[in-house]
Amino acid sequence: MEPYILTIDMSGLPQAWVELQEAITYHAKGMVAWSLGEQVCSFRGGWRRDGTRSQIDTKSIIAIRGSSNGARLLGQSPGLSNPLLFSRDRQLCAYCGQRFPLKELSRDHVVPVSRGGRNTWTNVVTACRSCNTCKSNRLPEEAGMSLLYVPYSPNRYEHFILRNRRILADQMQYLMSGVPRNSRLHD
Numbered sequence: 001m002e003p004y005i006l007t008i009d010m011s012g013l014p015q016a017w018v019e020l021q022e023a024i025t026y027h028a029k030g031m032v033a034w035s036l037g038e039q040v041c042s043f044r045g046g047w048r049r050d051g052t053r054s055q056i057d058t059k060s061i062i063a064i065r066g067s068s069n070g071a072r073l074l075g076q077s078p079g080l081s082n083p084l085l086f087s088r089d090r091q092l093c094a095y096c097g098q099r100f101p102l103k104e105l106s107r108d109h110v111v112p113v114s115r116g117g118r119n120t121w122t123n124v125v126t127a128c129r130s131c132n133t134c135k136s137n138r139l140p141e142e143a144g145m146s147l148l149y150v151p152y153s154p155n156r157y158e159h160f161i162l163r164n165r166r167i168l169a170d171q172m173q174y175l176m177s178g179v180p181r182n183s184r185l186h187d
């Protein structure tokens with residue numbers, strides 16, 4: 001499968017994972033300010049009058065000219081979803097510590113919603129179904145269970161790592177440089 005190209009803005013903040021074709025379009029329109037990483041591929045364009053074929057290359061990370069959402073987006077947490085949550089927690093149940101397949105995992109609210117707990121990154125953990133059922137509508141202490149890790153909100157760099165399973169080595173290196181030290185990705 002083709003890898004995705006990581007687009008960044010002029011401040012270096014990740015913007016999107018894009019298909020190769022879209023990256024090539026950015027190049028063709030002169031929208032790439034600079035690029036980083038390994039050359040990913042050459043894309044063959046139309047035939048020139050002299051019988052040769054035009055060719056566009058792209059690297060694995062490209063900065064899009066004029067874009068600068070940086071400051072505004074950096075503080076923003078990614079939307080909470082089960083796939084991202086399970087990925088953040090490496091598919092480990094926060095209570096029994098065992099790893100489970102995705103279909104056996106669930107989202108546990110540390111402070112249950114029915115008791116005022118919020119549906120936010122810092123109040124949710126990955127739990128296997130049996131631990132979730134056992135904990136039920138209680139706080140961990142009330143259930144005699146303890147959290148094996150502390151929930152946290154992934155930043156934008158980490159979010160980009162969590163949602164792509166086919167990251168090239170240089171893209172990973174770039175993104176990891178922006179991941180906070182307390183992230184589980186550094187474990």
Ligand SMILES: [Zn+2]
Nearest residue numbers: 093096128131
């Ligand atoms: Zn469990």
